[in-house]
Amino acid sequence: xxxxNDSQNATPRVVVIGGGFGGLHAALGLASSSVQVTxxxxxxxxxxxxLLYQVALAALSPxxxxxxxxxxxxxKQNIDVVIxxxxxxxxxGRLVHLEEDLVVPYDYLVVAAGATHSYFGHDEWAQLAPxxxxxxxxxxxxxxxxxxxxxxxxxxxxxxxxxxxxxxxxGGGPTGVELAGAIAEISKxxxxxxFRATDPRRARIHLLEGGPxxxxxxxxxxxxxxxxxxxxxxxxxxTNTMVTNIEPGFVDVGAEKIESAVTIWAAGVKASxxxxxxxxxxxxxxxxxxNDSLNIEGHPEIFVVGDLAHFEQNGTAxxxxxxxxxxxxxxxxxxxxxxxRKQPTKPFSYWDKGSMATIGRTKxxxxxxxxxxxxxxxxxxxxxxxxxYLIGFRNRFFVLLSWGWQYLSWQSGARLITGSDQxxxxxxxxxxxTTPDRKRATG
Amino acid sequence: xxxxNDSQNATPRVVVIGGGFGGLHAALGLASSSVQVTxxxxxxxxxxxxLLYQVALAALSPxxxxxxxxxxxxxKQNIDVVIxxxxxxxxxGRLVHLEEDLVVPYDYLVVAAGATHSYFGHDEWAQLAPxxxxxxxxxxxxxxxxxxxxxxxxxxxxxxxxxxxxxxxxGGGPTGVELAGAIAEISKxxxxxxFRATDPRRARIHLLEGGPxxxxxxxxxxxxxxxxxxxxxxxxxxTNTMVTNIEPGFVDVGAEKIESAVTIWAAGVKASxxxxxxxxxxxxxxxxxxNDSLNIEGHPEIFVVGDLAHFEQNGTAxxxxxxxxxxxxxxxxxxxxxxxRKQPTKPFSYWDKGSMATIGRTKxxxxxxxxxxxxxxxxxxxxxxxxxYLIGFRNRFFVLLSWGWQYLSWQSGARLITGSDQxxxxxxxxxxxTTPDRKRATG
Numbered sequence: 001x002x003x004x005n006d007s008q009n010a011t012p013r014v015v016v017i018g019g020g021f022g023g024l025h026a027a028l029g030l031a032s033s034s035v036q037v038t039x040x041x042x043x044x045x046x047x048x049x050x051l052l053y054q055v056a057l058a059a060l061s062p063x064x065x066x067x068x069x070x071x072x073x074x075x076k077q078n079i080d081v082v083i084x085x086x087x088x089x090x091x092x093g094r095l096v097h098l099e100e101d102l103v104v105p106y107d108y109l110v111v112a113a114g115a116t117h118s119y120f121g122h123d124e125w126a127q128l129a130p131x132x133x134x135x136x137x138x139x140x141x142x143x144x145x146x147x148x149x150x151x152x153x154x155x156x157x158x159x160x161x162x163x164x165x166x167x168x169x170x171g172g173g174p175t176g177v178e179l180a181g182a183i184a185e186i187s188k189x190x191x192x193x194x195f196r197a198t199d200p201r202r203a204r205i206h207l208l209e210g211g212p213x214x215x216x217x218x219x220x221x222x223x224x225x226x227x228x229x230x231x232x233x234x235x236x237x238x239t240n241t242m243v244t245n246i247e248p249g250f251v252d253v254g255a256e257k258i259e260s261a262v263t264i265w266a267a268g269v270k271a272s273x274x275x276x277x278x279x280x281x282x283x284x285x286x287x288x289x290x291n292d293s294l295n296i297e298g299h300p301e302i303f304v305v306g307d308l309a310h311f312e313q314n315g316t317a318x319x320x321x322x323x324x325x326x327x328x329x330x331x332x333x334x335x336x337x338x339x340x341r342k343q344p345t346k347p348f349s350y351w352d353k354g355s356m357a358t359i360g361r362t363k364x365x366x367x368x369x370x371x372x373x374x375x376x377x378x379x380x381x382x383x384x385x386x387x388x389y390l391i392g393f394r395n396r397f398f399v400l401l402s403w404g405w406q407y408l409s410w411q412s413g414a415r416l417i418t419g420s421d422q423x424x425x426x427x428x429x430x431x432x433x434t435t436p437d438r439k440r441a442t443g
Numbered sequence: 444x445x446x447x448n449d450s451q452n453a454t455p456r457v458v459v460i461g462g463g464f465g466g467l468h469a470a471l472g473l474a475s476s477s478v479q480v481t482x483x484x485x486x487x488x489x490x491x492x493x494l495l496y497q498v499a500l501a502a503l504s505p506x507x508x509x510x511x512x513x514x515x516x517x518x519k520q521n522i523d524v525v526i527x528x529x530x531x532x533x534x535x536g537r538l539v540h541l542e543e544d545l546v547v548p549y550d551y552l553v554v555a556a557g558a559t560h561s562y563f564g565h566d567e568w569a570q571l572a573p574x575x576x577x578x579x580x581x582x583x584x585x586x587x588x589x590x591x592x593x594x595x596x597x598x599x600x601x602x603x604x605x606x607x608x609x610x611x612x613x614g615g616g617p618t619g620v621e622l623a624g625a626i627a628e629i630s631k632x633x634x635x636x637x638f639r640a641t642d643p644r645r646a647r648i649h650l651l652e653g654g655p656x657x658x659x660x661x662x663x664x665x666x667x668x669x670x671x672x673x674x675x676x677x678x679x680x681x682t683n684t685m686v687t688n689i690e691p692g693f694v695d696v697g698a699e700k701i702e703s704a705v706t707i708w709a710a711g712v713k714a715s716x717x718x719x720x721x722x723x724x725x726x727x728x729x730x731x732x733x734n735d736s737l738n739i740e741g742h743p744e745i746f747v748v749g750d751l752a753h754f755e756q757n758g759t760a761x762x763x764x765x766x767x768x769x770x771x772x773x774x775x776x777x778x779x780x781x782x783x784r785k786q787p788t789k790p791f792s793y794w795d796k797g798s799m800a801t802i803g804r805t806k807x808x809x810x811x812x813x814x815x816x817x818x819x820x821x822x823x824x825x826x827x828x829x830x831x832y833l834i835g836f837r838n839r840f841f842v843l844l845s846w847g848w849q850y851l852s853w854q855s856g857a858r859l860i861t862g863s864d865q866x867x868x869x870x871x872x873x874x875x876x877t878t879p880d881r882k883r884a885t886g
Binding site: 074103153157197 | 505506517523525527547600636639640
């Protein structure tokens with residue numbers, strides 16, 4: 001069943017798969033044009049992924065960084081939103097297949113399905129070391145981190161033991177660095193006042209990076225600065241360190257076993273399987289090779305944008321970051337408008353406005369052309385850029401308020417553990433690190 | 444393992460089970476007194492239950508109505524918080540047993556473990572018709588309600604069909620009435636602009652009540668007013684209507700099958716199993732009978748408060764509402780202080796300040812002594828009272844802002860579907876209600 005595929009139709013149909021940065025900007029760029037746009041996404045919301053780690057570390061609430069896709073396209077009469085899972089394509093018939101035998105025909109297809117975690121063949125690690133791509137990931141990481149402090153407190157109170165409280169983050173890219181810095185911050189500052197028997201400052205945060213330096217997409221001086229800033233926060237950074245196995249309570253690095261109350265995976269991403277489903281040429285990460293119109297080979301009607309696209313500029317693939325996805329989405333909207341009007345095509349090029357990573361509460365690094373910033377200045381620039389991007393959402397208002405409130409009070413109403421009632425039992429496998437050294441008033 | 448039980452200890456140990464209204468007020472009432480307090484809860488947060496339905500209907504975010512228990516007792520040096528599941532008691536040895544063989548000794552025990560849904564022996568209905576007691580319940584109901592509209596939109600867009608979009612709420616008490624009113628509001632107002640192909644105003648909301656009138660704890664005139672206000676919002680109220688079975692997509696009322704996209708259970712509660720675990724005399728709902736000191740029989744050191752307590756005043760049991768739990772908690776704190784000081788005991792009595800239920804966005808009923816309010820005035824009183832109760836939380840500030848924002852803009856950043864990726868398949872079992880009557884621009 002489905003809408004009849006009528007290629008004589010006067011209004012070209014554009015189907016956009018994915019409501020992330022790339023898909024949303026492609027759709028919004030086609031608003032009020034003479035095409036009919038349908039956005040298909042598995043979720044009903046656009047997530048501001050660069051701030052996910054703030055949700056994971058309980059500084060922000062999910063609603064602060066996400067907005068229903070319907071609201072983002074509110075008032076755009078030619079844009080529909082459909083919630084559903086894409087299960088395949090009929091490229092010949094120009095059809096997108098959803099579950100339940102639903103089909104959606106297109107004249108132009110924009111695939112912006114993004115990427116997910118890659119465990120490099122060890123999918124069994126996913127349960128032990130969640131990654132950070134969705135709101136659900138963020139609340140799961142939050143649950144694990146806060147519960148680790150809770151169980152440490154309980155152990156200290158009831159059993160008088162102080163067990164190791166280790167957090168291991170695998171991967172020294174932007175997500176790993178941001179998570180490590182944020183866990184260090186909340187351990188040293190925010191949570192200290194919340195707990196009486198355990199001292200959150202005891203927490204050890206390990207950041208494991210397989211390569212020779214963290215944030216390897218930045219210049220060497222900034223990588224070095226980032227590592228120094230992390231170490232100032234108390235993060236133990238280990239480069240050239242490959243994880244060989246992950247078990248409950250442990251991360252193995254060769255023969256060494258690192259105890260870990262919470263392990264977080266920030267080591268690798270792979271593109272959505274929809275790249276392969278398009279029968280496109282894909283790279284090792286599953287990204288579809290696209291030409292300078294962002295089309296896959298042989299299909300000028302199919303565009304791939306964002307993390308799913310492998311687009312080379314000056315000999316290297318552009319990175320999987322929000323500004324790339326946004327610019328690709330905007331380009332595709334303009335290109336489709338040109339084609340509908342039978343105007344000449346123009347090639348895509350990425351304008352790198354610079355990149356930034358934040359470290360802890362008020363530190364970071366930034367690389368803007370030839371300008372390299374470190375520390376507070378980089379952080380202030382980062383804050384400014386992120387708020388600019390959030391324009392148009394209710395969120396900008398609330399994010400500012402949440403931040404302002406948090407900075408003034410160190411309180412965090414977002415510090416809720418939700419989800420599974422299951423308390424992890426990893427503690428019981430551990431030996432006490434020290435003998436009881438703190439006597440309860442009631443003991 | 445555990446802390447040694449030393450009854451010669453100079454500082455009496457008070458263990459409070461549950462961080463809801465009753466437990467939290469008992470603990471806070473003992474702050475800065477000469478006892479050591481330990482709050483034990485399965486969750487790390489106190490939930491403002493009267494506003495849970497606003498989270499379920501996407502008007503508020505979880506963090507707006509919940510706060511970590513640690514923050515609620517922040518700065519109280521004699522109050523500890525332990526996250527854990529209570530699995531039993533040793534009344535003789537005065538010990539609380541947690542999972543993992545942990546034990547916590549007490550001199551005074553305050554059991555405030557609350558209540559949960561009762562399906563009257565049909566626990567298999569729980570999955571089909573969730574109740575509303577926790578933040579997780581609220582986000583699950585939100586997920587189902589918003590997904591029902593999403594699937595209806597998808598069906599209209601792709602298949603050109605308009606299937607019935609029915610919501611069935613079982614139980615005409617305060618929770619059922621508030622949920623029904625809120626679903627009617629968002630269908631008629633908030634969601635109307637979000638959807639293009641389906642008209643949320645098509646939604647039919649059924650409120651099924653087994654007894655002769657809704658809100659039966661109120662006077663008959665207010666019950667009648669509530670029903671009228673619900674009907675003005677479009678809710679179909681059916682009294683004297685007993686549900687005989689719940690199936691996927693249907694609610695059976697005797698021989699009649701009511702189609703239901705989302706079924707919500709608001710028909711009954713049962714007390715926590717900890718009442719029975721205390722070997723106390725319990726009533727049909729599992730509530731422990733308590734005397735006028737809120738002690739169970741034979742145990743002057745054990746208090747039961749809140750929804751778990753069966754306390755009779757003027758011949759009837761006081762209701763399971765927040766003000767009762769708060770007053771009981773406050774009383775127990777004072778009573779324990781008296782006993783520690785060897786002062787004479789005083790009996791508990793509940794001071795009924797009145798009760799209110801809200802209906803939709805700006806309606807409600809209120810019963811304050813002899814004063815009966817209906818409509819907007821009742822709603823304004825309700826709003827005022829709730830904000831007063833929220834004092835002391837960051838939340839009051841944010842709730843006000845969220846509300847203000849929502850009222851000004853009709854936008855709702857809280858309208859996120861999170862949780863399971865699974866899209867329910869109930870639609871596919873249904874026959875189309877009408878033939879395609881809306882042609883897509885692209886069709």
